Amino acid sequence: MQINSFDGQERSSVFAMACLTAATIGLSSLAMAAPVTLVNDTFEIGETVGATDGSRNNDAADPMDIPGYKVGHGGAVLGVEQQNRIGSPRSLQYSPYGSNRPAIGTLYNADLPVNSVTLGPEVGDFIKLSIRYRTRKLGALPNTFSFGLYNSNGTPTAVNLDTSSYDDYGYAARFAIDHDGSRDDAPDAVALAEIYKETGLDATATFGTDITTLTPVQSTGILVNSTSSRYVAELVLTRLSEGIGLDFYFYSLNVNNGSTTLIGGATGVVDTDNPYLTFDEIVFGTGAPGTGSDSAQTCIDDIQLVVSVVPEPGALAFLGASGLLLGARRRRSA
Numbered sequence: 001m002q003i004n005s006f007d008g009q010e011r012s013s014v015f016a017m018a019c020l021t022a023a024t025i026g027l028s029s030l031a032m033a034a035p036v037t038l039v040n041d042t043f044e045i046g047e048t049v050g051a052t053d054g055s056r057n058n059d060a061a062d063p064m065d066i067p068g069y070k071v072g073h074g075g076a077v078l079g080v081e082q083q084n085r086i087g088s089p090r091s092l093q094y095s096p097y098g099s100n101r102p103a104i105g106t107l108y109n110a111d112l113p114v115n116s117v118t119l120g121p122e123v124g125d126f127i128k129l130s131i132r133y134r135t136r137k138l139g140a141l142p143n144t145f146s147f148g149l150y151n152s153n154g155t156p157t158a159v160n161l162d163t164s165s166y167d168d169y170g171y172a173a174r175f176a177i178d179h180d181g182s183r184d185d186a187p188d189a190v191a192l193a194e195i196y197k198e199t200g201l202d203a204t205a206t207f208g209t210d211i212t213t214l215t216p217v218q219s220t221g222i223l224v225n226s227t228s229s230r231y232v233a234e235l236v237l238t239r240l241s242e243g244i245g246l247d248f249y250f251y252s253l254n255v256n257n258g259s260t261t262l263i264g265g266a267t268g269v270v271d272t273d274n275p276y277l278t279f280d281e282i283v284f285g286t287g288a289p290g291t292g293s294d295s296a297q298t299c300i301d302d303i304q305l306v307v308s309v310v311p312e313p314g315a316l317a318f319l320g321a322s323g324l325l326l327g328a329r330r331r332r333s334a
Contacts, residue, residue, distance in 0.1 A: 003051050004175060004284060006040055006286060008041070011089070017152070018197040021215075028170045029103055034106075035126075035128075035308050036108070036306065036308075036309075037064065037304060038064070038105065038109045038112070038114060038117060038304050038305045038306070038307060039064055039065075039066060039282070039303060039305035040064040040065075040302070040303075040304050041065045041066050041090060041302070041303040041304075042090075042301060042302055043090045043092050043107075043301060044089065044090055046109075050148075053116075053136075053175065057099070059103075059197075063332060064109060064302040066105035066106065066107070066282065066303065067106070067166065068090070068105070068106075069103050069105045069161065070103070070104050070105075070106075070157045070158070071103050071104070071160050071161065072103075072158050075282050075299045075323050076245070077093070077095040077096075078092060078093065078094060078095075078103055079092070079093045080092055081299070082091070083091050086132040086133070086230050086253070086255065086299060086300070086301040086302070090301070090306070091132075091134070091296065091299040091300060091301040091319075092283070092299065092300050092301065093136060093298075093299050094189075094285060094286070094297070094298050094299070094300065095297040095298075096186065096285065096286050096295045096297075099197045101116070102146070102165070102283040102284060102285035103283065103284055103285055104150075104157045104165055104168075104281050104282075104283050105281065105282040105283075105303070106142050106152070106156050106281055107279070107281065107282065108281060108308055109275065109304070114281035115280060116151075116278055116279060117149075117278070117279055117280075117305065117307055118277055118278040118279075119237055119239055119244060119278075120239060120278045120307070120308055120309040122201050122212075122239060123239055123240060123241050123309075124238065124239060124308070125238070125239040125308045125309055126135050126236055126237060126238045126239070126307070126308045127149065127236070127237045127279070127305070127306070127307050127308075128234060128235070128236045128304075128305070128306045128307075129148070129149055129223065129234065129235045129236075129282065129303075129304070129305050130233065130234040130302070130303075130304045130306075131147055131232070131284070131300045131301070131302065131303050131304075132230065132232055132253065132300060132302040133145070133230070133232070133233050133298065133299070133300055134227070134229070134230050134231070134259050134295055134299045134300075135177055135224050135227050135229075135297070135298055135299075136226060136227060136297040136298055137180075137296060137297040137298075138177065138178060138179055138225070138227060138246075138296055139177070139179055139180065139245070139295045139296040139297075140180060140181065140182045140183045140186060141179050141186050141187070141295070142156070142176065142177065142178060142179045142186065142187060142188070142189035142190070142312065143177040143179070143286050143295055143296045144174050144175065144192060144285070144286065144287040145174065145175055145177055145284070145286050145296070145298060146172040146173065146174040146175065146196075146236065146283075146284065146285060146286075146287055147172060147173060147233060147234055147282075147283065147300075148170055148171065148282075148283055148284075148286035149170050149171055149172075149235070149237070149279040149281070149282065149283075150168045150170030150171075150172075150174060150198070150279060150280075150281040150282075151168060151169055151170055151171060151200075151276060151278060151280060151281065152164075152165070152168055152241055152280050152281055153167045153168055153200050154178065155167060155194065156280065156281070157281075165283075166200075167172040167200040167201075168198070168200055168278060168281065168283075169197075169198055169199050169200035170197075170198060170276055170282065171195060171196070171197055171198075171237065171246060171276065172195070172198065172235070172282070173193075173194070173195050173220075173233065173235045173236070173248035173265075173266070174192060174193075174194050174195075174287070175192055175193055175222035175224065175233070175250060175264070176189060176190060176191055176192035176198060176222060176223045176224070176225075177223075177224045177225075177298075178225035179224055179296075180226060185204050189223055189225070189252070190221070190223070191221025191222055191223040191247060191264075192221050193219050193220060193221050193222045193224070193250065193264050193265050193266045194213050194214075194216070194219065194221060194248075194266050195214050195216065195235070195246050195248050195266050195269050196211045196212060196213045196214060196269065197211070197212050197214055197276075197286025198210055198211050199212075202211065214246065214269045214271060215266025215269065216267055216268050216269045217269075217294050218266070218267050218268055219265070219266040219267075220264040220265060221264060222250050222263070222264040222265070222268075229254070230253040230255055231247070231250060231251060231252060232250075232251040232252055233249070233250050234248070234250075234251075235247075235252075236248075236249070240270065241274065242272055242326070243270055243271050243272030243273075243275050244271055244275045244277070245268070245270055246268070246269040246271065247265070247267040247268070248265045248266045248267065248269075249265040249267070250261060250263055250264040250265045252264060267313050282303060284300060286298065288305070291327060297326075298307070302303070308319040313329070315324075
């Protein structure tokens with residue numbers, strides 16, 4: 001048997017090549033990595049049942065919860081409750097009063113850690129926001145419900161009922177909620193499914209006048225007229241070769257087995273006009289014309305935010321280390 005021995009220079013070369021091979025494998029695994037869930041808020045851990053001040057905070061032991069939800073100026077009541085089940089035993093109740101303003105959850109994942117999300121650079125990269133939804137109480141007037149991804153524009157909402165969210169911008173999906181028929185002057189409810197873009201230029205409101213409805217390829221309107229039905233709503237942003245694509249899907253939900261059936265939405269939207277790519281807020285809430293007692297009360301649950309690509313710091317650092325080793329090897333050879 002012949003036994004080969006390596007001198008110090010050869011050992012360095014072999015080790016460097018092994019590092020480079022491992023790093024290349026690491027990068028390949030990044031490219032093929034499965035989608036990553038950044039947020040999965042089920043309102044189950046560390047929640048205060050019945051809290052109504054909007055300042056509910058989640059248990060820090062659950063890194064995938066939104067740390068807390070705030071309400072914009074004009075206000076709404078937010079409270080975790082055990083009724084109106086949508087899947088998990090608890091849900092977040094949203095009851096607007098006065099003028100309609102969204103609830104705002106600031107992104108944070110303690111495990112990664114991240115406090116914002118950016119759409120990946122490759123065609124097909126995506127960000128998906130999904131919620132479970134139920135109308136708790138129909139209002140005296142028809143209403144709409146919006147949910148989406150926003151950027152705080154450098155002024156994150158830290159306290160309730162302030163105006164820091166007025167200049168926020170982003171994308172949201174919107175659908176219609178029927179009324180209870182108690183007002184004779186109530187307009188007829190109309191089914192709706194749309195995606196809109198808010199620029200943040202209206203300095204008087206979030207969900208304000210600075211909204212542009214984006215044109216879909218296909219749209220099937222939604223009119224929620226039941227307080228017992230449960231739904232899943234999804235907003236998906238996808239990187240295209242030019243601009244971004246946006247799709248809104250609305251499903252009926254069977255809470256007994258978790259199955260869903262697509263019943264409406266708006267798909268095929270393309271935004272090439274300076275599209276927004278980075279987001280640090282999840283927003284949701286009802287909109288005009290209903291306000292106060294005229295507005296619907298809603299519950300949401302299982303807020304999830306999934307992204308297609310999240311770089312793994314360990315793999316990238318390993319590639320950097322292997323590069324240094326190869327550089328050192330070349331310098332010694334020289």
